[in-house]
Amino acid sequence: MVRRTGRRPGNPDTREAILEAARGAFAEKGFDGASIRAIATGAGVDPALVHHYFGTKDKLFLAAMNSPLDPLDVIGEALAGERGEMGSRVVRAFLHIWDGPRGAAGVALLRSAVGNEWTARLFREFVLTQVLRRAVPRLGLDPEQGQLRMTLAGSQLVGMAMARYVIKVEPLASAPSEALVAAIGPAVQRYLVDDLPGVFPVSARDPRD
């Protein structure tokens, strides 16, 4: 899952051992349940070394996922302008990252996310703690409906990434990015900000038939 680019600090073996232990701990115990101390023990190193290499637990998780982006950057883009254009800015920022050199890491992350139940669980923790938990309050979304709005928008972005970068269906695969911003931005805008019919509380449950 991890592809190293550029120069990184420290011993690569130690670094990789920490990331491996982190992936196991995050998948098993969730982000909140996995302590830096336990991850350090799993990697056979001192907890101070984990902090030294990766900084915060958030940054350790992003490194363990080999995420092509820090969700905070996309959230920052979303906030950097008119609220009525938020959807377009989010789509543009997302495409800019995936169309660039970090796109390969994005495809690897998607492949990993659907690989099996274990990796799907890791990706779900990533979405919950690194995207939703940070974005809902920062974007000023209603806590009750914010998670629904974000996951709807995320489903469109993930689906676009699947079609454009993984399955590579035309014309999406080769479309100019601004054409996609124009086509998809309003859908994301509606999910994030506009009135949504049938908005339902986070605790909604459906006994599937």
Add this chain to the structure above:
Amino acid sequence: MVRRTGRRPGNPDTREAILEAARGAFAEKGFDGASIRAIATGAGVDPALVHHYFGTKDKLFLAAMNSPLDPLDVIGEALAGERGEMGSRVVRAFLHIWDGPRGAAGVALLRSAVGNEWTARLFREFVLTQVLRRAVPRLGLDPEQGQLRMTLAGSQLVGMAMARYVIKVEPLASAPSEALVAAIGPAVQRYLVDDLPGVFPVSARDPRD
């Protein structure tokens, strides 16, 4: 990729050999380039037996992909009512299939689609020949823009399937299906039917930066 359910005609080994040869041929030569004769030769059987087991080449492809649905059924649902409600009907039909017993085959198909370049190519052929080629004329879409409209709608449906059934992020994972129809239907409606800003021809190419 193939999980057999219920009773099927013929010798299971022969059947599986044909499906295996079909997957190889469709991935290598595309749907149009792969002949029933070549597939039969690859499986070491008579072409008449392929027709006997699977009927048309379309049906052979659906069987080889272990598709949870025949796209013609969803297209039929799309056409079975007001054009102004097409998006909602498509989302409802899609959710009905995935929420039911065939959902597991759908997850397996998605896992397979993102597995590697070979399986992604097979899935792309599936989208092109079994979904787009059939749906664009049947839905009365402009040939030039129909493929863009369909792939945009498909990206939202695939993204919803990823979020609800593979990554299982709440509240999408447990949301009542009619709430999702209300939330996502209008986006799919806009992609399929309404005016789209920035609609571009199928041949559009973008020198990525």
